[in-house]
Amino acid sequence: MAPPLHTAAPAASTTVASTSRAFCQARGRLIKLRWNGETRQGTALKPGRLHGASVWAIHPRQLRCRRFACTASLTIKERQTGVEFKLVQKFWDGGICRNLGAAARTKKVALFTVKVYAVALYVEAERAAKELRIRSKGGFGEGDEDYCAALIDGVFQKALQLTMVRDVSSDQFVEAIDDALRPSMQFRGEVGPLEDFQAYMLSQRLDKGVNVLLLWSTDSYLDVAVLPPSTSAFEKVTPGKRIESTSLARGLFEIYLGDSSIVPTAKKEWAEGARRLVASIEE
Numbered sequence: 361m362a363p364p365l366h367t368a369a370p371a372a373s374t375t376v377a378s379t380s381r382a383f384c385q386a387r388g389r390l391i392k393l394r395w396n397g398e399t400r401q402g403t404a405l406k407p408g409r410l411h412g413a414s415v416w417a418i419h420p421r422q423l424r425c426r427r428f429a430c431t432a433s434l435t436i437k438e439r440q441t442g443v444e445f446k447l448v449q450k451f452w453d454g455g456i457c458r459n460l461g462a463a464a465r466t467k468k469v470a471l472f473t474v475k476v477y478a479v480a481l482y483v484e485a486e487r488a489a490k491e492l493r494i495r496s497k498g499g500f501g502e503g504d505e506d507y508c509a510a511l512i513d514g515v516f517q518k519a520l521q522l523t524m525v526r527d528v529s530s531d532q533f534v535e536a537i538d539d540a541l542r543p544s545m546q547f548r549g550e551v552g553p554l555e556d557f558q559a560y561m562l563s564q565r566l567d568k569g570v571n572v573l574l575l576w577s578t579d580s581y582l583d584v585a586v587l588p589p590s591t592s593a594f595e596k597v598t599p600g601k602r603i604e605s606t607s608l609a610r611g612l613f614e615i616y617l618g619d620s621s622i623v624p625t626a627k628k629e630w631a632e633g634a635r636r637l638v639a640s641i642e643e
Contacts, residue, residue, distance in 0.1 A: 460633025463626035
């Protein structure tokens with residue numbers, strides 16, 4: 361028999377990586393958690409903070425289940441848009457991925473700043489935690505830029521989930537990517553993969569609520585999927601496009617994690633998320 365599990369469930373069920381803490385949003389709330397086919401009950405315990413939001417934290421030793429193995433319903437809410445992302449996600453390829461945080465992509469239109477989409481970064485939890493810990497022990501640096509560079513360079517699966525919060529024309533989306541990527545892709549002599557990506561995106565509708573998934577595999581390919589708002593089981597998704605180009609994959613992730621990020625507020629969120637991931641295997 362599995363021992364009692366203490367955590368909380370603010371939203372729909374998903375697979376949760378119990379790294380250093382499991383997160384919930386209400387102290388003392390009675391919740392149910394499914395583990396190894398059995399339903400257990402527990403309550404939220406300790407207060408804390410996660411990416412600027414008030415949460416309640418429980419150490420994995422209190423959960424007494426194997427790291428990256430329990431099931432619960434936990435999400436991270438992007439503050440500006442209100443979009444919720446699963447804390448842990450399983451994609452169609454690779455292992456369990458951990459959400460490092462979310463931020464909003466905004467754009468200046470005349471005198472106004474409009475919200476375009478919310479973006480979350482996922483990394484393959486166990487492999488990323490181990491690699492980032494080795495880097496931190498090696499003194500590679502502890503600043504936000506250092507962690508973002510390590511997330512780009514890391515030999516682990518990573519994925520970006522973009523959730524539209526307004527209707528966006530595919531022309532506008534492709535134009536923004538082209539402005540950011542074409543110079544570097546031309547320098548590398550790899551304009552072809554960029555144009556393949558653009559052609560696929562131009563064929564898609566990017567209406568409010570649509571999810572764009574960019575998955576960078578350790579096998580050096582980029583999977584792209586554009587999914588309707590009702591899609592939540594990413595593990596069962598068949599990507600719409602696979603492009604074998606490390607340069608394209610790296611370039612797309614540098615747009616968000618690099619020096620000239622188009623979502624600069626995200627870098628702080630993701631660096632802090634990386635620190636939490638490292639701390640999860642040190643406790």
